[in-house]
Amino acid sequence: MRAASNVAVHISPRVGRAIPRLLWGLLPLATIDVVLFVIPMVFMALFSFRFSEELLGLVGRWTVAHYVKVFTSEGIYLRILVKTIVIAVVATAACLLVGYPFAYFIANASRRWQSVLLTLVIMPFWTSYLLRVYAWTAILGDRGLINEALRFFGVTDQPLSFLLFNVFSEIVVFVYLYIPYTVLAIYASLEKMDRSLVLAAMDLGATPVQTFLRIVLPQTLPGVYASIVFVFIPILGEYVTPTLVGGMSGVLITNLLVNQIHALEFGFGAAIAFVMATFVLMLLLGLRRSVDLERLYVA
Amino acid sequence: MKDGHTAVQSLAQELREGQLTRREFFRTCARLGIGVMAASSVLRTLGGGTASAAALPGPLNILVWDDHFDEPELKDFVATTGVKVNTSLFDENADAYAKTKLVGGRQIDVVSGDALWGPRYYQSGLVDPLDLSQFTSAKELFPVFREISFWKVGTRSIMFPWSWAPIIPYYDPRYVTPFDSYEALFDPKYRRRIVMEKTPVDIMAQMGLVSGAKKPYQMTASEVKAAKEALIRLKPNILTFVEQSNQFVQYFVNGSAWIIANAHTGLDYRVKQAGGPLVKPVYPKEGYVGFLDGEMVVKNAAHRDAAMAWLDHKNQAKYVVLNFQKQLRALANEKAMKILQQDPKYADLVHATGYDQPDVALRMILKGPPPGEGLKMYIDAFNEAIAR
Incomplete structure (x- = not known):
């Protein structure tokens, strides 16, 4: 403590004047953070603990009934939440499995080809998200591209109905939608990687697999973690994809939440959202323990 | 009608001279049984023939289903009244009810709703019942739709009926x-x-x-x-x-x-x-x-005059005919049905959809x-x- 006091005493007047200026500089950012993030979250938290006869009324009594309902209600909300997490994990893993080699390929291509390939990766963003999801019904449907091709080549005489309106089609569309984030995050890590280490490992007799596992992968882990954050978390909150291609078996937690909001059950809806948010927060804290967040965000 | 026209001309003159506000002008027209659109039209003519001269306060904000309006009547409405129409769509009655309850007439002037949702809106103090007799286009409705008991508040109706x-x-x-x-x-x-x-x-x-x-x-x-x-x-x-x-x-x-x-x-x-x-x-x-649906005017609507004019405008037979041809389901406008019955392409459809049997709607x-x-x-x- 004494040392700390001494440090405080020895702050130069110039630094002392700089601190208020720094705080003023942070004000716009802090304002945006408070207005767009903190205040809405506080209101949501209040709603989730309030029972009111009035629509969106905060005058009422305190209750934990909404949370009790999330964890009871025949277990449906917990079960669907777990299902949502499992589907998000599978889709994120699939994005990594497909996206990593592709990012590696781009990073090792010539500069000219890198520009072309990166443009192709971001090209889907030029069209509407809704259209991109909807297009898959034309690809996977009974009269879709795949079924028509299979029939044309005589592989099947009946359409393969399992291609659409189930968990399979949901995951396929998730992978399609989110793979650009995976590729871009891992590509950024690969670009920053010290390639002389790869050459050194090869010179010292490491096999390609050993080189990848011991040199490349550890250096690109921040990119992998970043892609998990950018892919896994948004999938947890997906509504449009399960609605359009998920069918009856692809119902996710947000579908149930939206139904509650339509029934004007804002308190219960907020409680479901907070349970999800708590899970995401725990995930981020877990990631923070396993990787330096600063490196992750830089990636 | 000639007397009504003379009366509205005189009222319009008072409006131009600042003796009447626009709201008073439309209210007086309504009391005289002159349709809102007719009043707008006369007002426009007297104002020098330009839409802007007769412009009602706007823009008009409507929260509706997508099959309750089409482009032609939107364009014509803007041309006639000078009022821009902002449309917001919804799918569930509960969703529209919640939005109306949250923002009220400040942001929504007209809202669509289904049959028994109307009384819920009214009981919650969200909408003003309408005097259908002040709308020219209401005269084109099947009589049964002008007298729907669960929409009645005295002589007024909670909704302007649209389709079923x-x-x-x-x-x-x-x-x-x-x-x-x-x-x-x-x-x-x-x-x-x-x-x-x-x-x-x-x-x-x-x-x-x-x-x-x-x-x-x-x-x-x-x-x-x-x-x-x-x-x-x-x-x-x-x-x-x-x-x-x-x-x-x-x-x-x-x-x-x-x-x-x-x-x-x-x-x-x-x-x-x-x-x-x-x-x-x-x-x-x-x-x-x-379903039996219609439109309601939100209580304390910021653009009530425009809302009334819009309802009178969109419910004219010529637009209802177009809507039927696109949506192929029964509507509340009898005049439109008679026009469609004369068209060989649609005569059968009118019967098949029950458009010519309005009593079915209430059963x-x-x-x-x-x-x-x-x-x-x-x-x-x-x-x-x-x-x-």
Whole structure:
């Protein structure tokens, strides 16, 4: 403590004047953070603990009934939440499995080809998200591209109905939608990687697999973690994809939440959202323990 | 009418000289029985023939279903009154009700609603009943729609009636044996072949009919439980829920649906127009729900005059005819029906959709909000069924 006091005493007047200026500089950012993030979250938290006869009324009594309902209600909300997490994990893993080699390929291509390939990766963003999801019904449907091709080549005489309106089609569309984030995050890590280490490992007799596992992968882990954050978390909150291609078996937690909001059950809806948010927060804290967040965000 | 015209000219003169506000002008016109659009029109002429001279305060903010308006009447309205119309769409009555309750007349001037949702809006103090006699286009309505008892508040009506239709199953006879009961929907041979519109409350009401509920929009807890069990039983046969009923056509056309369980009448013609099979309607012996909808003017609407003018404008027969030709379901405007009956292309359709039998509209089990905690109970049951 004494040392700390001494440090405080020895702050130069110039630094002392700089601190208020720094705080003023942070004000716009802090304002945006408070207005767009903190205040809405506080209101949501209040709603989730309030029972009111009035629509969106905060005058009422305190209750934990909404949370009790999330964890009871025949277990449906917990079960669907777990299902949502499992589907998000599978889709994120699939994005990594497909996206990593592709990012590696781009990073090792010539500069000219890198520009072309990166443009192709971001090209889907030029069209509407809704259209991109909807297009898959034309690809996977009974009269879709795949079924028509299979029939044309005589592989099947009946359409393969399992291609659409189930968990399979949901995951396929998730992978399609989110793979650009995976590729871009891992590509950024690969670009920053010290390639002389790869050459050194090869010179010292490491096999390609050993080189990848011991040199490349550890250096690109921040990119992998970043892609998990950018892919896994948004999938947890997906509504449009399960609605359009998920069918009856692809119902996710947000579908149930939206139904509650339509029934004007804002308190219960907020409680479901907070349970999800708590899970995401725990995930981020877990990631923070396993990787330096600063490196992750830089990636 | 000549006297009315003279009166409105005199009133318009007072308006120009600042002795009357626009609101007073329209109110006085209304008291004299002069339609809002007629008043706007005269006002425009007197103002020098430009739309801006007669411009009502705007913009007009309407929260509506997408089949309640079309581009032609929007364009004409802007040209006639100078008022820009901001349209917001919704799918569920509860959604529109919540939005109206949250922002009221400050942000919404006109809102669409289904039959028994009207009284709920009125009881919550969200809308002002309308004196239909002050609308020129209301004279074109079937008399039965001017006197709907559950919309009546004294001599006024909560809604300006627009359209109606039974919600019934349709099937593709190439794959489905003709049926007359909801029970057929549960046949395992229709696994993943049924498509429904995602309207949780109405689906629960429909399942209530299946499980024997007498009043499907006022089910007791045990009836809701039975309806939930019916939905769970039906679930393996449901391919998907669609967000909007206009998506049904493609499912019949591309052959992925054999049965649409909750479509409004006219789907057979829309499917045929799109090159699909000749699908058949079913009027189940257990009964069927139906919608009868319209527009309401929100209480303390910021642009009330424009709202009144809009209702008078959009409900004119010439626009209703266009709407029928596009949507192929019955409407409340009798004059439009008579015009359509003269057209060989649409005469049969008028009958097939029930447009010429307006009394049927009031014999249906009409959509409405379940009372008290009912809405919550219905949605909980729906969620429990689809998440199982």
